[in-house]
Amino acid sequence: MTSPADTEEAATKPNYLKMLLADPLAFIAAIVLLVVAFIAVFGRQLAGPTATQGDLALSRLAPFSTDHGWQYFLGGDLLGRSLLGRLMVATQTTMSVSVPVVLISLVIGASVGMWAGYHRGWRETLAMRIADVVLSFPSLLMAVVVLYIFSPSIASIIAILAVTRIPVYLRTARAESAELQSRVFVDAARTFGTPSGAIIRRHIFPIVLPTLLTVATLDFCYVMLAESSLSFLGIGVQPPDVSWGLMVAQGRDQLRTQWWLSVLPGLAIVITTVSANLLASWVRLATDPGQRWRLTTPRRRRRRRAVPVLEA
Amino acid sequence: MNKTRTTALIAASAALSVIASGCSVANSGGNGSGAASGTLRIVLPQEPPTLEPCEASLTATGVVTRSNITEPLLERNPTSGALEPKLATEWTQTEPTLWTFKLRPGVKFSDGSEFTSEDAVKAIDRTANNTTLACNVQGYVFGQTGPLTLAAPDATTVTIKTQEADPLLPLRVSFIEMTKRDISTTEKVREPIGTGPFKIASWTAGQKLTLSSWDGYWGAKPAYTTAEYQWREEGTVRAAMVVNGEADVATNLGADDGAGDTAVQYPNNETTALRFTNDQAPLNDIRVRQAIDMLIDRDGIITSLFGGLGKPASQLIGPGVIGYNEAMTPTKYDPAAAKALVDAAKADGVPVGTQFRIIGRTSQFPKIAESIELMQSAFAQAGLNAKIEMMDTSAQLKYQLRPFVPDAGPIALMVMHGNQAGDAAFTVGQYFATDGAQSTGGTPDLDAKIKAAAPLTDAARQAAYADVFKTQTDAVRGFAFLANMEAVLARAKTVDYTPDAATGDEMRLADFKPKA
């Protein structure tokens, strides 16, 4: 980040909004995610009663018609509830599972990983072996076993998914911090007697963060898929709660007759994760001084520009 | 279809045809040309865990074993309910506690050995009396009867002495499949030898089970010489296999599984109901239980969720079972009256807002989760507070069977009961008696009626059990019945077969014929 190779960009503080506008895909992705976040918070109020109170007369109503009000634009489910409303309510559940899982595993995994990588030695071995244990057992099966012991609830789903995802962050954070702890600036801080916690916080954490955030975005998608697989096996989110994964799982029997019941929530998962991924790759570019030129340089000029020299 | 996927698929198919040819898993036990005439290909929901004949009351085992590999002495006709001769030609109640069975002469096991009374005695003893084996049939059919005393006076006669007079003994005996005298009495046998029209040709665990007919079977030779069983968990996949011509028959389908014009509808003997813990508030008030009963939109569930499969149920058994009360009618869906009942109970100090759990077993029947969700929503609108919990079989059984989970609180448990035997005795003792294995309600009066009905026969028996069902509903109301279930069987156009109420438990290959 402070290497001399990128003086050109480092000289001026990067304008992130301008960079975002320069990348139309990332811009759309950001808007999609904002909408998702908005629905996650206010969706239940917006959707109204048709999302939870069914009318069997509207059971399996076909989509793309507003004859029964805008709520039924995407059709009705088996119980005659509006699919659009269900999707909005489900957004909240899906986010209230995925976001905590990613945050919890990120915080725990990153802290332990940086600590282990910084200190090396037995701490590193211990942390890595524990991570190996978790990773060497298929996470879905582990979740299945655990959810049979502690009956499935949103809290237990979050807990078990977080445990299975911690090693991912732990490994990444450890690898980076193990590499950084031998660098000159860390050595210097150590020589001045800075306590290890402070070194990790001030010198290692800021450098590891972009990588961790990228991993977290990718993982966000994984968690949503894991939740839908659990619902497929009947131990995910439990009705009357509803999540996108549960909707995909419950609608799969009707795939041939009422395709929208399963396809539309599936699309919601795909659109959200693709948006998150697009934004993640944009963040990766925008925070990497060596790559940032791709966002700031106008497209037509790029062809003539030489590939920049990166630090080795 | 995106480009990456297309490329991947092409690459996959090209690479795979090479790789797969050298793979052991791709080499099936069968001849591969399943469509050849003479082979019937059946796809079941699950692989039989074993073909052990004494476990034949387990659906997954019985559907393959019963009357195909092994046979019982007599057999209940699922349509008429009458007992018909199989390996026994006649049976008489020589004394109140003694039954005598005459065996069919000239019957052979598929290994060529003679079937005699000694085999029959061993088989009955092994199934009904052997407690180390703890066979499923024993628990299901002989649970309350106590050990039987068996004898074989000559090679074609078997006598069975019961501890009390038992008019149902022949019916119970119809559940016992005949095995050879030298079959293990300490271990269950995965691949039995029987007298049935088919024997096990090969069983590649996890993939395929093949039965073949054999010369020397005592009865008529079946139309198909080979039967291949496969198993797929997803109903949509089972249906697709028949539609796609990869199988001839698929069982246990729902209305939405996509069997198309191969679909044949049949009643599958099962009845679904909510069972209440009658002693826990708020379910301890009969008005609350009645209200719940009125809040179940049976017609709506059957039409919108089951796709028209099933009939609203008024009692725990279906028509055709001895003891079915024709006079009872399904409760009408009436949210207003239900609300009034709840309000009345509330006015009397019943804590109607106390939360109770609705417990269901995941995929016990198609659309179970949606059905429960619909009920829960209706309960909530009437002022009741229910929480849904779906469990897997093992966890749900802890709530369904004694010993129950202690301090579990108020529960409305979704149960599905199949009376395979065709007599109410196999239902009421378990579900309605105060000490029944699956009972959470009951009264001394009802217990007395159940006990009094047991030794009766014919019309008196029918009337007595019909009264038991009526009393249960009026005075105890331990259940809110949902539906007498129906299922769909997918049948290829080349196959002639009519499913009946017993098809799910016992699928006689001899009844299948190629369509001319």
Next chain:
Amino acid sequence: MLTFLRRRALTSLLPLLAVVLGVFVLARLTGNPAALYLPENATAEAREQFSAANGFDKPIWAQLIDYFAGVARLDFGTSLRTGEDAATMALRAFPATLQLAVVTMVLAIAVAIVVGCWAALRPNGLADRVSGMLSMTAASVPDFWLAILGIWVFAIILGVLPTSGVDAGGASWVLPIAVLMVRPAGVLTQVVRGAMISALGSPYVKVARAKGASEGRVVARHALKNAAPPALTVAGDLAVGLINGAVVVESIFGWPGIGKLMIDAILQRDFAVLQAAVALTAISIFVLNIAIDIGYALLDARVRNKAGAAA
């Protein structure tokens, strides 16, 4: 190199034991399976008899000792459900999953290398953006959903593939593998692309270019070699994750593999089979991890040197 491997093997044995132990304890916590295996109205004595016969009445540590004593004799116990030897069942199911996993990973890696390199040649170009979108979509599609959709489209509507099963030769493999590889291929493509972009910008590639090496040679010989280690690590994790996919895919396609065996064993509380299957899976993951370490060491001289210094 050898000391490095020996050290790695020894430190990995501990996780292996921990997994087996953890599954044993967790499985026991899901409860006594008596209700599942006995008739509905079995007596209390019958239940006790069942528990005693299968050792479920003993305290958990005693069961554990019994179990490890059995494992030492290579006896994993008998299946409650089928009465067969648990290890036999696990070993029988294992090759089916292994073949599926190997073919899936090989194809996923091939797709990822081709698409990833192509995308990396001109970052943010049209090819990059399109393949980026596709790989992201691929990485975020629920597998069970894709499986049912695939059966519907290719077996029912088009009629070109069998719906399920293993006995239609090569055609049986197409759908299960296509479904299984979508996610790994998507993730790996992104990883290869990222690694290739940094490799293509690195000094030695510039040197190679300056020396006049052709673009194809630069990509194949120099850049790809340096992009391989991160891809290999991710591929290893994805291979472990394939078991998750295998559970779902094997159930739907009737594939007689170990994923299906494990999930059935959990649902049926068939502890002996679950433990045998988990032990076998853990051992193969253990072997896989070592193989990845070897591959990593061979590819990356720096790791080899560091490890040599550490040992």
